[in-house]
Amino acid sequence: MRTPVPDYLQEVLGGCTADGGAVADDVPELAAADPDRLAVALTTLDGVTYSAGDDDVLFTVQSISKPFAYALALQDRGLAAVLEVVGTEPSGDAFNEISLEPGTGRPRNPMINIGAITTHSLVGEPGLAGAARSERLRRGLSAFAGRELVVDEAVLESEMGTAHRNLALAHMVRSRGTVTEDPTVLVREYTRQCALLVDVRDLAVMAATLAHHGVNPVTGERVVGARVARQVLSVMATCGMYDAAGDWLSVVGIPAKSGVAGGILGALPGEVGIGTFSPRLDRFGNSTRGVRVCERLSEDMGLHLMGMA
Ligand code: GLN
Numbered sequence: 089m090r091t092p093v094p095d096y097l098q099e100v101l102g103g104c105t106a107d108g109g110a111v112a113d114d115v116p117e118l119a120a121a122d123p124d125r126l127a128v129a130l131t132t133l134d135g136v137t138y139s140a141g142d143d144d145v146l147f148t149v150q151s152i153s154k155p156f157a158y159a160l161a162l163q164d165r166g167l168a169a170v171l172e173v174v175g176t177e178p179s180g181d182a183f184n185e186i187s188l189e190p191g192t193g194r195p196r197n198p199m200i201n202i203g204a205i206t207t208h209s210l211v212g213e214p215g216l217a218g219a220a221r222s223e224r225l226r227r228g229l230s231a232f233a234g235r236e237l238v239v240d241e242a243v244l245e246s247e248m249g250t251a252h253r254n255l256a257l258a259h260m261v262r263s264r265g266t267v268t269e270d271p272t273v274l275v276r277e278y279t280r281q282c283a284l285l286v287d288v289r290d291l292a293v294m295a296a297t298l299a300h301h302g303v304n305p306v307t308g309e310r311v312v313g314a315r316v317a318r319q320v321l322s323v324m325a326t327c328g329m330y331d332a333a334g335d336w337l338s339v340v341g342i343p344a345k346s347g348v349a350g351g352i353l354g355a356l357p358g359e360v361g362i363g364t365f366s367p368r369l370d371r372f373g374n375s376t377r378g379v380r381v382c383e384r385l386s387e388d389m390g391l392h393l394m395g396m397a
Contacts, residue, residue, distance in 0.1 A: 097128050097140035100384050109368035109376035112348045117246035121147070121349065121367040128381050129288040131296035131361040135305040139289050146285040147365060148243045150347030151183065151199070151373075153229060153281045154207070155320045155328065156294065158198040159302075160228040161210035162316045170210055173266060174203045178327045178334075183373055184253050186260055193264055199327040199345065202257040208278040209267045217269055222277045229284055232294040234306040237284045244276075244283040251275055286351065291363025295355040298324075298343075321357055325393070332372040340382050341392030352378035356391050 104126065113119045125147075129139035161170050172194075179187040179196040187196045187203075195203035209217075212224045230237045258271035258278075267274060286294075297304045302317040304310075312320075324343035329336040336344060342354040342362070350367035352375050362385060366377035390396045 094138055094140050097130070097138060100381055100388075101126050101128060101141045103384065104377045104380045109370045111350075111367045112369055112373075114250055115243070115247045115348075116249070117240075117243045118148070118349055123368050125350070125365060125367060126377055127288040127363075127365040128385075129292035129363045130385075131289075131292040131305065133296060133300045133305050133359065135296075137289050137292055137306070139292070141288075142365065143288050145365065146240075146287050147349040147351060147367070148240050148282060148347070149229070149284045149286045149351065150282045150349045151204070152286075152291065152345045152347040152351050152353050153225075153284060154199050154204040155298070155324050155345050155353075156229050156232055157204065157211055157225060157281055158207050158323065159232075159298070159312045159316050159320045160212075160225065161198075161207050162319055163312045164212055165210050165214075167315070167319060170207070173210060174198050174206050176323050176326070180331055183330045184257070186257060188260075193266070195261065195266070197323060197327040199323060200330070201254055202261060205254060205258050205274060205278045206261050206266055208281060209269060209274060218273060218277060222280050225281050226284065228311070229294070231307075231309055231311045232297045232304065233286065233290040234293050234304050234309075235290070237286060237290070239280055240283045240285050244280055247279050247283065248276060251279060254278065282347075288351070288363035288365045291351055291353045291365075292361045294361065295353045295363060296361030298355040299357050299359060299361050301357075318357075321355060324355070329374055330372050332370075332374055336374075336379070337393075340379075340386045341394055342382065342386060343393075344382070346374040346378070348373055350375045350378065352382060354382055356393065359391065
């Protein structure tokens with residue numbers, strides 16, 4: 089593996105002029121993001137983080153919170169209980185599709201919104217709900233990041249103003265009895281989970297914690313068990329990049345998750361954690377330049393899960 093020194097990362101960013109795509113415009117606070125921001129960070133499993141570009145700019149974690157909420161639900165409730173409620177199959181649909189498995193009626197996976205809203209309800213011991221459960225989530229994601237994360241209240245309120253689709257998804261799972269709580273409260277707390285603020289360095293450490301089998305390589309804390317980390321990475325590999333997941337896995341070859349604010353998190357088991365940030369998104373909802381940066385890192389450093397070619 090080539091040494092990921094900042095000069096090299098700077099060069100990677102400089103080479104990523106290929107743009108296109110558009111900043112998410114359905115949430116006013118997200119639409120206001122500077123589209124030209126670009127940043128990358130890598131965290132090694134001995135706990136060293138290298139970064140370049142706009143590496144101190146905070147943005148909301150959005151859907152990148154989903155694998156971590158899934159990890160906490162698995163940790164708190166166990167694999168079997170979570171699998172009963174949320175599946176592990178790629179949906180082939182957009183992230184906000186109503187996508188339920190024929191037969192079981194489960195949301196297909198925890199990475200699309202309907203599965204993530206359901207997964208949010210599974211965090212903590214049974215009965216934990218509302219603000220207390222959100223605090224469990226905030227603390228859990230903070231343990232993955234190795235620092236205290238906070239919610240961007242302006243993004244939360246802005247997103248709640250246009251959350252009709254997520255409310256529809258929550259009503260759907262409520263009507264089927266998959267969740268038993270008030271859909272409006274559930275969507276608000278799920279949206280709060282998405283509104284946690286991170287920078288690319290946080291993403292890289294969070295990714296490295298998954299890649300390090302559940303132990304944060306910076307703080308040394310075991311955040312989740314190795315079996316949980318493996319489950320999360322598996323679902324990220326097949327479903328993390330939505331309906332671009334197949335293309336992503338064959339080209340980049342790293343379990344990953346994208347978010348609508350422009351973040352991408354990639355975790356290569358036993359090797360490294362990666363974070364990228366650039367707000368313009370492609371038609372799948374993945375950061376255009378973030379995808380380019382990850383393609384380049386994978387190629388240069390031989391990070392593809394299936395080996396060198
Ligand atoms: N909060 C966003 C939503 O639920 C997250 C979507 C995303 O990042 N792709 O719609």
